Amino acid sequence: MDSSEQKKHNSYRYEALFNQASMGIIVVDSRAAIQSANPFALRLFGYVLEEVLNKPIEMLIPGRYHSRHVGHRDVYSHNPKTRPMGVGMDLFAIKKDGSEFPVEVSLSNYEDQEDQFVIAFISDISIRKKAEAEIEELNNKLEYTVEQRTKELRVAMQDLEQSKDELSKLLEREKELGELKSRFVTIASHEFRTPLSTILSSTYLIERYTTTEEQHRREKHLQRIVSSVQLLTDILNDFLSVGKIEEGKIQVRFTNFDIEQLVADITREMEVTLKKGQRLVYRHRGNREVALDASLLKHIVINLVSNASKFSPENGPIEVETLCRAGVVRLSVKDNGIGISREDQKHLMERFFRAANAGNIQGTGLGLHIISKYTELMDGHIECVSELEQGTEFIITFGSAGAQQPEVRGPKG
Structure with missing residues (x-):
């Protein structure tokens, strides 16, 4: 040339x-x-x-x-x-x-x-500025909440001078709320960035695909936008759930229901959210009728299956099993993913905790904390069995849930 x-x-x-x-x-x-x-x-x-x-x-x-x-x-x-x-x-x-x-x-x-x-x-940068304004608004609301609680604390201190133990608890409560606000701003700013960038780039690209032949490309980017919005919703729901737990606003409603039907429906719904080639294998043993809070149990199953998919490679199985026998209900979710070290397993249920090998995988560190609290509210116990690079199994056991009668119970406190 x-x-x-x-x-x-x-x-x-x-x-x-x-x-x-x-x-x-x-x-x-x-x-x-x-x-x-x-x-x-x-x-x-x-x-x-x-x-x-x-x-x-x-x-x-x-x-x-x-x-x-x-x-x-x-x-x-x-x-x-x-x-x-x-x-x-x-x-x-x-x-x-x-x-x-x-x-x-x-x-x-x-x-x-x-x-x-x-x-x-x-x-x-209109979309980004709008998102920043929304985060700032959430931050201001949290700051207002802390200010209000601090005012309440000052009044309480005058009334609780004779009760040092109670006063100490209130001070610790204010400290936790302040930490929760700080962690929310830090994590929200970080976790919102990726889905917001995806939404912005897909919006620009959709504008360029104008012909009928490019419909599949538009659909691809629309799906990316939907997935990013769902991710933002999940993150906000996690923070809202933690807020309700911290404020003692979770009500447990025990009802009799078919656990096999419930979990089977959940696994079918979640199949579309799995990575390429992943498959859900569900089996049930024993009685089908249990007395638990179906809504809280659904949240637990969804979170555990979502984690199993997130921390596992493509084309791998995720095994879900329920067992109801002699008044005991047992739920297990098992994967063949990256696993969790023994040291990290000691802190899994702590708020905002992320395992050392999960740093590059998106998450808030709230999911297992919420699961543990929901399990506790239903008098259950959660156990983790895992080795690095050998997969993970979470086992949740409800001691006498299968024999309980329906009732409504508030949070322990």
Whole structure:
């Protein structure tokens, strides 16, 4: 390939990158006049190319920032280099219809024989900002709760001067609430990032698939969005469950039901959530009628099966077994996954605990804590049998659950 053909080839390549990029790209000259904008940028701002060519870049910036922006770009023109724009500041852009939206902007530059040009790479961060606002709102609510509890504590201290033991418990309670708030903010910020990024990238890509032949691609990204939203819901549900447990708001309702039917229905529903090639094997032995809280038991089964799938490789079996005999109900979930060390098994049921070999697998460290509390509320016992790289089996036993009569019971306390 000669030099001219190579240049032509490179030109086609750069043009393809420019036109197909999933972020806005705008090129301005030394006078800050727009010389080019890619299709993504035009859709983002609601213009056609002819409407922006040779217009000042300030047409895409809210009016209240115009004078300040002119000063900033003059400074940049004297010392041009590749860098983020507006570090430490909230940046906003304005569409043709007058609506504003938050953006992130990175700047680069190049020169040719005629002029100096600046390239702006623009990303709409509306979804991320909304998520950050929601997290901040949750944080504020938690802070308000801590403040309210602290006020209640001050009043209680005056009434409990003669009871040091009770006062000590209340102080410990406030400390735990503060820790729970801090851990929530840390874990939520980390765990929300991946699904939110997936939702954002899939949303951008769906916009590009416009033909009937690309329907399967749209469906793939829609499924990614649904899965990410479900993950966010599961994380929030875990925090809500812990909150209810900590506040003593869980009511246990014992009813008679068919445990084999319940667990079989759960395993069928969860088959679609398993990794590629994984399969659920369920078997039941003994009597079918038990007296437990069906809702709490369902949560336990779902969480254990979900963990077994998450910490196991593809194409592996997950075995679920229930046994009802002589007034004893036994549930076991077994996998052939990464296993748990003996040292980590001592802390499995602690709130927020993650095993040493689970650091790269998404999770809040709340699932087993919630399971242990639900098991305790139904007078049960949970046991873990595991070796590293040899799989894990969780066994839950309810001593006389099969012989109980239906009743409603509040949390122990």
